[in-house]
Amino acid sequence: MIRIEGERIAEVGSQVRIPAGAAVVDLGDATILPGLIDLHTHLTGDERVHWEDALTKSTPPREALWGARNARITLLAGFTSCRDMGPSWPYVDVELRRAIDEDVVPGPRMAVAGSYVSPTGGAGDARQFSPYVDVPLVRNLADGPDEVTRAVRANLKNGADFIKIFATGAMLSKGIAPGARQYTDEEIAAAVAEATRWGKPVAAHAHGAEGIKAAIRGGVRTVDHGSDLDDEAVALLKAAGRRVFYVPTLYTYQAIDRPGENNPIPESERERARQFRSTGYAGFRRALAAGLPIGFATDAMVIPHGENAREFAERVKLGESPMAAIVAATSLNAEIIGWQDRVGSLVAGKLADIIAVPGDPLRDIGVLGRVGFVMKGGVTYRDELARRR
Numbered sequence: 001m002i003r004i005e006g007e008r009i010a011e012v013g014s015q016v017r018i019p020a021g022a023a024v025v026d027l028g029d030a031t032i033l034p035g036l037i038d039l040h041t042h043l044t045g046d047e048r049v050h051w052e053d054a055l056t057k058s059t060p061p062r063e064a065l066w067g068a069r070n071a072r073i074t075l076l077a078g079f080t081s082c083r084d085m086g087p088s089w090p091y092v093d094v095e096l097r098r099a100i101d102e103d104v105v106p107g108p109r110m111a112v113a114g115s116y117v118s119p120t121g122g123a124g125d126a127r128q129f130s131p132y133v134d135v136p137l138v139r140n141l142a143d144g145p146d147e148v149t150r151a152v153r154a155n156l157k158n159g160a161d162f163i164k165i166f167a168t169g170a171m172l173s174k175g176i177a178p179g180a181r182q183y184t185d186e187e188i189a190a191a192v193a194e195a196t197r198w199g200k201p202v203a204a205h206a207h208g209a210e211g212i213k214a215a216i217r218g219g220v221r222t223v224d225h226g227s228d229l230d231d232e233a234v235a236l237l238k239a240a241g242r243r244v245f246y247v248p249t250l251y252t253y254q255a256i257d258r259p260g261e262n263n264p265i266p267e268s269e270r271e272r273a274r275q276f277r278s279t280g281y282a283g284f285r286r287a288l289a290a291g292l293p294i295g296f297a298t299d300a301m302v303i304p305h306g307e308n309a310r311e312f313a314e315r316v317k318l319g320e321s322p323m324a325a326i327v328a329a330t331s332l333n334a335e336i337i338g339w340q341d342r343v344g345s346l347v348a349g350k351l352a353d354i355i356a357v358p359g360d361p362l363r364d365i366g367v368l369g370r371v372g373f374v375m376k377g378g379v380t381y382r383d384e385l386a387r388r389r
Ligand SMILES: [Zn+2]
Pocket: 040, 042, 085, 299
């Protein structure tokens, strides 16, 4: 039994006294869990439009509206918190976060990147259509420690909660290959030093082993994707303790290559993902074997919004226990994002972010894809399991 007062959990126990006049929600034999947390989403992105095309064919208002739609879908799928890794149009995510916090649209609690910081020709450099085409509103390229410092300051001034940098190339980019590292040690250090001055963390996108290790050594909070996580990278993570975390996105490898009309990804980039698939799986197994804490993330937009729970099945298939996967998406992710005092577990004093699924996710992890009850901050957003009395 969980007693909720306002937006917070007041009491948890097998026998909790029901105060007079309290509304009772009886979830029967459903399994109750803390609201899920996804550390890598792009809620403002429409999964049917390639993010680079969005800059020439879409507008910030369209992305904001689609962001509201995606935020709602994500919340109803049981994800009550997201760390959003950056929009195509800078700062649309800041406004989405604000609209959710002001109760204008339903959505998860968001930590946002504002505008990701990329080297020229790197994974975040969308201006590759023609050297004669400029996108004047997108100023996310920074080369050299001074420009990186300036980009970090601009993002934090404009409302970002953390900084996203690209340590290597990406699958969904025409730029430098995913395995190739790009930012130098000095550039990574500049980003971390400036973000640290503001009390904010840095998340590093990294696929190749050298970029992964440079990011860990540079003191980022998370290494996202982390495809080619080799033994040395595992040892560096072990040595860093719980200051740096590996955050894989395992369902992306097959989602990028999914058939169907709603996949805008060109063959050249699907091939990049195919080449990394077994490497990414091996990296995850290596982290598991070493007993590393492994953050939970999906890269939603690269995978269809609302399918976030598919990541659980990937992790369990690769050898993780269902309980460890659930802990990753709840209390561990809360710690990684720095919200462990607010969310991630069902204890008195924390925000009442609660979901329920029919059946037992420890027997069938797939039930996490059939969330039937969602409460965020004491407000019910989905209610298909509850019997009210
Ligand atoms: Zn991403």
